[in-house]
Amino acid sequence: MSNGSTAPESLPGSAGGRRGREISGWLLRLAFCLLAASLLLPTSSFAHRHRPKGPIDCGIVSEAGYTAHLDICKYEPMKMYESYCENVPKTGEVTLVLDLISHPLWKMPIVLTLVREASREVVAEAPAHVYREGIASFRVYFSNPGRYILEVKPQGVVNGASQPVVLRFPIAVGMPSPKSFASLGIGEVVAVIILGFLGYRFWRKRLLERARRPRP
Numbered sequence: 001m002s003n004g005s006t007a008p009e010s011l012p013g014s015a016g017g018r019r020g021r022e023i024s025g026w027l028l029r030l031a032f033c034l035l036a037a038s039l040l041l042p043t044s045s046f047a048h049r050h051r052p053k054g055p056i057d058c059g060i061v062s063e064a065g066y067t068a069h070l071d072i073c074k075y076e077p078m079k080m081y082e083s084y085c086e087n088v089p090k091t092g093e094v095t096l097v098l099d100l101i102s103h104p105l106w107k108m109p110i111v112l113t114l115v116r117e118a119s120r121e122v123v124a125e126a127p128a129h130v131y132r133e134g135i136a137s138f139r140v141y142f143s144n145p146g147r148y149i150l151e152v153k154p155q156g157v158v159n160g161a162s163q164p165v166v167l168r169f170p171i172a173v174g175m176p177s178p179k180s181f182a183s184l185g186i187g188e189v190v191a192v193i194i195l196g197f198l199g200y201r202f203w204r205k206r207l208l209e210r211a212r213r214p215r216p
Helices: 014-040 103-107 186-212
Strands: 060-063 066-076 080-084 092-100 110-116 122-129 135-142 146-154 167-173
Touching: 060 167, 066 103, 066 146, 066 167, 092 103, 092 110, 110 135, 122 135, 135 146
Parallel strands: none
Antiparallel strands: 060 066, 066 080, 066 092, 092 135, 110 122, 110 146, 146 167
């Protein structure tokens, strides 16, 4: 016997409203993760080799038994000085600091020449000088983006083929390049994992909803 009460009918728009709320919630979570990723990722899109993230041999060149290391120091507003090994994100004035690792280089005159890689145009040059402390400092100004080479030429030194020994350090200025997955930091990897997990959850939920729909 019926007591006269009836079960409340579902409102026509309740399913659509619930679905809309789920999508909105997912979009909000996605936006939050993107915001977190933007805070974790570097502010520049350039894959420059910053010293703490660079490989162990970052900025080291050897030739005929002579070895030197290059640091590229650039003043960045609000960050003081940033140090790079090979790729500089912006043009402007930098200081090239050479650590002459091989002690014989401390006793011989060395010429420093900065050239454009393609045209071999000389951009700046420091005359022959003996760096008795093993440190050479060379201030240059990059007015245009591009690829450059710093040539370190010990005077009077030849290799086994009787050719002058030249240590060549490649430098890229203002040239964007995509980051490889192997170069990502811990925070960046976590952000990628979170985004991938949320994307999988959304895809799986869509599949389940389609499976539950009554077939015509």
